[in-house]
Amino acid sequence: MSAYIIQTDRLAYAYGERQVLQNISLQVPAGSIFGFLGPNGSGKTTTIRLLLGLIQTGKQRITLFGQDINGNRLSILRRVGALIEIPTLYPHLTGQQNLEIARLARNADRDQVGKVLRMVGLTDDASLKVKGYSLGMRQRLGIALALLGDPDLLILDEPTNGLDPAGIREIRSLLIELSQEHGKTIFVSSHLLSEMEKMVTDVAIIHNGHLLFQGPIGGLYQAYQLRIGAVPNLHGHSAVTLEDIFLNLTNASI
Numbered sequence: 060m061s062a063y064i065i066q067t068d069r070l071a072y073a074y075g076e077r078q079v080l081q082n083i084s085l086q087v088p089a090g091s092i093f094g095f096l097g098p099n100g101s102g103k104t105t106t107i108r109l110l111l112g113l114i115q116t117g118k119q120r121i122t123l124f125g126q127d128i129n130g131n132r133l134s135i136l137r138r139v140g141a142l143i144e145i146p147t148l149y150p151h152l153t154g155q156q157n158l159e160i161a162r163l164a165r166n167a168d169r170d171q172v173g174k175v176l177r178m179v180g181l182t183d184d185a186s187l188k189v190k191g192y193s194l195g196m197r198q199r200l201g202i203a204l205a206l207l208g209d210p211d212l213l214i215l216d217e218p219t220n221g222l223d224p225a226g227i228r229e230i231r232s233l234l235i236e237l238s239q240e241h242g243k244t245i246f247v248s249s250h251l252l253s254e255m256e257k258m259v260t261d262v263a264i265i266h267n268g269h270l271l272f273q274g275p276i277g278g279l280y281q282a283y284q285l286r287i288g289a290v291p292n293l294h295g296h297s298a299v300t301l302e303d304i305f306l307n308l309t310n311a312s313i
């Protein structure tokens with residue numbers, strides 16, 4: 060099997076006459092936390108919808124786990140958990156009840172609810188109604204929903220959107236734990252570059268529907284430093300942030 064969990068080949072997409080993605084060839088390594096980064100409107104959600112088969116391309120190939128999404132969608136999606144922006148939750152039900160409904164709909168094992176609650180750190184709050192949850196708790200519950208069925212791949216669209224710094228930190232440590240302790244491959248989109256650089260192993264940077272960079276995060280820093288002649292700081296680490304890099308790449312390409 061391919062070492063890449065997600066692969067696309069020159070993916071393109073247009074809404075009517077409006078071309079919003081061009082030549083997006085992604086390779087997402089197994090076990091990575093893959094940051095899909097770009098400003099609002101750059102094409103992240105459209106790409107994610109294509110990966111999940113929610114919208115269709117013409118001919119370009121999208122493979123997940125080495126299998127073409129065309130023709131294998133159901134068997135592939137059984138191995139994928141997804142959260143697209145704000146999770147759909149029933150506020151008048153408890154966290155546990157929300158999960159139980161989704162578990163039944165997905166025919167997942169009964170013990171899954173307790174397991175995913177533990178994974179996202181919501182066990183103690185499981186019997187509270189969701190309307191009393193903070194935004195961060197709702198996002199964690201959304202991730203718990205995505206984890207039902209024990210997927211190998213998580214696809215998360217802007218999971219830290221709208222969260223305060225503490226909520227963002229919680230999601231960050233959760234994603235690192237899901238990757239390192241539970242072996243999930245995580246594809247996560249965001250426009251919060253400074254946040255993402257603290258957790259991702261690999262990145263793709265998209266701007267106006269074009270891919271500007273893809274590869275391990277260390278390679279991005281190296282490429283950037285070579286490009287502008289920046290010098291690593293005294294500790295040998297990169298002195299630049301993803302924000303700097305992004306500005307440099309986008310200015311260069313406009």
Ligand SMILES: Nc1ncnc2c1ncn2[C@@H]1O[C@H](COP(=O)(O)OP(=O)(O)OP(=O)(O)O)[C@@H](O)[C@H]1O
Pocket residue numbers: 074077079097098099100101102103104105106250
């Ligand atoms: N249903 C649609 N019909 C027409 N244009 C659309 C539609 N959905 C998105 N677009 C346009 O496609 C482009 C890419 O949008 P997309 O939502 O994929 O970007 P994004 O990077 O996810 O942005 P955001 O972070 O704001 O969600 C934008 O210019 C957007 O206005």
